[in-house]
Amino acid sequence: MQEGEINRYDYFVNKGCLRTYTIDEKGLEHIVQFSIEDWWVGDMYSFLTQTPARYTIDALEDTELLCLEKNALEELLYKNSKV
Numbered sequence: 001m002q003e004g005e006i007n008r009y010d011y012f013v014n015k016g017c018l019r020t021y022t023i024d025e026k027g028l029e030h031i032v033q034f035s036i037e038d039w040w041v042g043d044m045y046s047f048l049t050q051t052p053a054r055y056t057i058d059a060l061e062d063t064e065l066l067c068l069e070k071n072a073l074e075e076l077l078y079k080n081s082k083v
Contacts, residue, residue: 001042001043001053001055001056001057002053002056003022003023003052003053003054003055003056004052004053005046005052005053006046006050006051006052006053007042007043007044007046007047007053008047008050008069008070009042009047009067009068009069010040010042010044010047010067010068010070010073011035011040011041011042011057011065011066011067011068012038012039012040012041012065012066012068013035013036013037013038013039013040013041013063013064013065014037014064014065014066015037015062015063015064016036016037016059016060016061016062016063016064016065017034017035017036017037017059017060017061017063018034018035018041018057018058018059018060018063019031019033019034019035019057019058019060020032020033020034020035020041020043020055020056020057021055021056021057021058022054022055022056023056032055034060035057041057041065042057043055043057047070048070050070
């Protein structure tokens, strides 16, 4: 995912390692997090609001992701809520 794109999925890392980062006005990278196996990754604000992402996400090695669209995640959360 690239900064400025709309994050259409929330990603679960089945295998691999990713980094989430931003680039400042001087061109310097600032790593926000590393995501390893059994972690979630994505620009959550972009995902929830469907606005351009502030972060870029790169795979650092061969990676396998589970990709959930917003409506699928909402349905999953609704079906598993105790309300």
